[in-house]
Amino acid sequence: MGHKTQIMYVELKSGHGGDGPAWITETRFTKSGRGVYFQDKLLLRGNGVRGNFFDEETGEEYWVSGVKKNRQDRHVHGGGPVQIDEKIRAQYEAMVG
Numbered sequence: 001m002g003h004k005t006q007i008m009y010v011e012l013k014s015g016h017g018g019d020g021p022a023w024i025t026e027t028r029f030t031k032s033g034r035g036v037y038f039q040d041k042l043l044l045r046g047n048g049v050r051g052n053f054f055d056e057e058t059g060e061e062y063w064v065s066g067v068k069k070n071r072q073d074r075h076v077h078g079g080g081p082v083q084i085d086e087k088i089r090a091q092y093e094a095m096v097g
Contacts, residue, residue, distance in 0.1 A: 009073040014060040018078025
């Protein structure tokens with residue numbers, strides 16, 4: 001079992017650039033910190049830019065980072081809606097004010 005859960009920003013990068021589907025959701029890092037459980041996926045840290053993770057099964061690339069208090073989680077050149085998991089919405093709203 002990994003570490004405690006954390007609310008994180010997760011964005012699918014493969015095939016989308018900065019406009020991929022994105023979530024504010026609950027995640028759980030592995031004990032080593034080299035992987036993160038997101039939905040039913042295990043994302044493993046890649047060797048590229050910090051924050052890049054890859055789905056262990058499909059190889060799809062994801063950006064995983066802490067949430068920003070200003071709610072500007074997307075890259076400055078990216079866009080699109082960010083889905084907030086209803087299960088953690090109240091906790092997220094308390095985090096960002």
